[in-house]
Amino acid sequence: MYLLNRICILAFVTLLCSTAIAQEKKKITLEDVFKSNTFSAKSVYGINWMNDGQFYSSLNRSAGAPSVVKINVATGKQEEVLIDGQKIGINFSSYTFNAEESKALIVSDIERIYRRSSKGINHVVDLKTSEKQLIADGEKIMYATLSPDNDKVAYVKDNNLFVVELASNSITQITKDGKWNEIINGAADWVYEEEFSMSKAFDWSPDGKKIAFIRFDETDVPEFNMQTWGELYPKDYKFKYPKAGEKNAEVSIHVYDLDSKKTITVDTGTEKDIYLPRIYWTANSNTLAFLRMNRLQNQLDLFYANTETGKSDLILQEKSETYVDLDYNDNLFFLKDNKGFIRTSEQDGYKHIYQHDNSGKMIRQITSGNWEVTNLVGVDEKGKKIYFISTEASPLERNLYVINMDGKGKKLLTPAKGTHSVNMSKDFKYFIGYHSDANTPSKVTLHQVSGKEMQILEDNQELKDNLTNIAMSKKEFFTFETVDGSSLNAYMIKPVDFDESNKYPVLMYVYGGPGSQNVTNSWGGARDFWHHHLAAEGYIVVCVDNRGTGARGRDFKHSTYANLGKIEVEDQIAGAKHLGTLPFVDKGRIGIWGWSYGGYMSSLALMIGNDVFKSAIAVAPVTTWRYYDTIYTERYLQTPQLNAAGYDDNSPITHVNKLKGNLLLIHGTGDDNVHFQNAVDLVDALVKADKQFDSFYYPNRNHGISGGNTSWHLYNMMTEFIKDKL
Incomplete structure (x- = not known):
């Protein structure tokens, strides 16, 4: 009886202590x-791996004015400031390098439009001299993109596509029929932006001599009207919004040749009530790949188009009794030397990785099992390895794996439970990992490709x-x-x-x-x-x-x-x-x-x-x-x-x-x-x-x-x- 009382007293005291x-x-x-x-968690933003795999760049906003810094992978230390926002007098929000990493395109004064679209003021900055060049006379433009040959910038303004030669600052207007609520060139319409997760609708060829773009004719799409409030008389905001069963924009694909200054139209078939949700340049600047879907989205076609003639050939077709999943992570990777492509598909009941030759014939299914590949991180052609994120551990989790291209040797690289995402270096030697779980805020770390942790970049210890x-x-x-x-x-x-x-x-x-x-x-x-x-x-x-x-x-x-x-x-x-x-x-x-x-x-x-x-x-x-x-x-x-x-x-x-x-x-x-x-x-x-x-x-x-x-x-x-x- 005495022992029981002591146990009860101890339990009561423990309860009081825990309550206190x-x-x-x-x-x-x-x-x-x-x-x-x-409770806001910190992260590491604007990381880009540099051509030399020993360095990466990062956007630093902690010092007031933004800067882009160069980090040594081996030491984890800052080597130099590549872009100093205070020095050049620009409060920029994003940056991209050209192929040689001699110049950077920076964007400031960003004005949001819809979920993924925006426009802003763009400058090209010389990384050696810090000299800056204003693009488009300082007008707010959309999707400015440096050419692979380093000397041009393409952009969209007022629904038209333009190119500026950096050396002369001369501007070429590629399209001239762009008009609000009628014709859009090089940018997506509202419904493509929202539902196909795309906003920019043009891309440079690998040699920088051509630009492929999608044209949207939304003239006959019904118009939606929203009133905006705050003035004596409310204003009308009208935009094209195709509701279920109504008419969509008519879409077409075109390729502009900068040398000949001619535009060709790609053959996408006779049916006009279709979707063209993606264009991709293959490794060959004369071959453009594109996806076509029917209105009900239960058939997906992959085509190769000749960019000299516009002729296209059907390479692969996938059908479903329900719908074919369009992979919004763009898990489609074209191999060099016309050796085919790697893609993901749900065709066996779960999303997995497949390899195809250049004619579209399936060579092999690389991954399989009752789990899904959620992101194709990268394909190391030299090492014959594929890196991917999957749900193999649990549908509630995401982990990084590597597998040989022959489907063998699969290995888990991020064993910690929770959710992982990664930013892999171009030479596949390192990755930056972002990891959290339901009860632990995000931790950002630098790893060797083996998974070995090298450095903690942000651990949210203060939080x-x-x-x-x-x-x-x-x-x-x-x-x-x-x-x-x-x-x-x-x-x-x-x-x-x-x-x-x-x-x-x-x-x-x-x-x-x-x-x-x-x-x-x-x-x-x-x-x-x-x-x-x-x-x-x-x-x-x-x-x-x-x-x-x-x-x-x-x-x-x-x-x-x-x-x-x-x-x-x-x-x-x-x-x-x-x-x-x-x-x-x-x-x-x-x-x-x-x-x-x-x-x-x-x-x-x-x-x-x-x-x-x-x-x-x-x-x-x-x-x-x-x-x-x-x-x-x-x-x-x-x-x-x-x-x-x-x-x-x-x-x-x-x-x-x-x-x-x-x-x-x-x-x-x-x-x-x-x-x-x-x-x-x-x-x-x-x-x-x-x-x-x-x-x-x-x-x-x-x-x-x-x-x-x-x-x-x-x-x-x-x-x-x-x-x-x-």
Whole structure:
């Protein structure tokens, strides 16, 4: 009896001590996350490997004015300052070297346009003398690019393509038909930029004597109109936005010869309702490769084009009953001396590496297994090795591997658990690694290609030290089975003072779109720390990657084809029901929130899962896929003309009568991506159904709803809604 009492007393004292320690630590506040950026991780930016593999350059912003410094790999020390922003009097944001590394192109006064497009003032700087040359008379231009032969710069201005000779500063206008909302030369239209992850649409030939470019004729594409507010009379901003089932821009490929000053048109076939999402120069300046996809994106063709005649030949074709994945990491590498190419494909059910000869015939499948290659880092032709990032260790992780080109000798180079990305040197002797896990901020290190660490470039020790004084729970990963028996990956953040005998409310966070992934063993950003703030306030935060998300093979990802929203929402509801069975969860207080596709999911889940979810926040949601763009929507749903039910059956607008819980709808009126029209039509349907809800709009804010005080205001409002409604 005495021993039992002593054990009870010790246990009680231990509990008191742990509670006291938790109380001594500081809770994460909204001010920490959105005002003071207390938890922002540092990194190493603007790293470029130099021709001599013993050096790399880095953009340094720590000294006030930006500078580009040259670092010795062996010593880790700075050898010299290549570009001194203070000395040349330019506050530049980015830089690129010419092939000889004698000059650099720097960009300043950058003005963002859409997600990936921008324009700015460009200078060419002589690295020896620091003399600078202003390009295009100081006008803001787009995608300025030095030629491989070092003496020219190509750029886009006012929808036309130009070249400037650096020696004479003379400008040649290659195209003259460019016109706003009609013709674009050398730059992508809105939908290609957003959905094919491209903005620049031209490229120099290897010898610097030709420029290949894509021309977009968007004359007949329907025009979208957004009003911008802030003046006595609101202004109209009109741009071409092809919604599902509507007309796309007509695209064509052209090659300009700088010597003859003639432009040829590449033969891309007789069908005009196509996509031309990529152009690539092969190692031969007379051969241009390009990709062509049909409107439904279930056929991908690789062509070689003769740049003297424009004649093209089909090299490779891939078809699918759903859609063919266009690799946005551009995992297509052309071997020297016309020895073929290396590419990735999902054709065996998982994304893997394949080698083809120059005629397109497959030589071998280099990697295989129930895991995916996510990035083809580099192909060392001399050493006959391929470096790649994959999910072999876990769908939640990313690691660097090397494999021989014959498919043998695969080796793991980054064994630490978590998420790795790398920047490999041109001679394949070194790489700079970026590594984090769910509970450890990013560490940037220099490695020999064997994986051996040589130097720490950034370890975020200051942030790690700060975190020791913060009351913060670790992310816990778990799995559960959904309605069809599939195992789903998820994570949970518990309150710091978690007590399993208590009942906690739960907020689920969702994105859930095709190929996406939120449940990863990696360090998060401000949104993650907002979740940690909520956990400090007594909420459990959970995220579930439903069927249709990425890193788990083609069948898992394509399972939502032609019926977006249906099984994804089933999985989120199943996740909530699973949580409701846990002894420490209050199943009557489960909420869900998401942004963009996640806003679509959260609003639909609240309606269909009205017996499971109490509240939802939908930020910038798609409310009907009829309002979204052609490329993304038709890839997963076909066109509205072919699959009307796929568009309407799982639209939140269709299910407004089922709303029982608390809905907060948020949108920016200047959202060029998911238009404010989505929110307006959902509001109209809710009013007609006599449903009460909360809504808020942010004037002129785009899809990211940010800038100035906006993020603070947004997350403060969402926090109060959660506290009030959950």
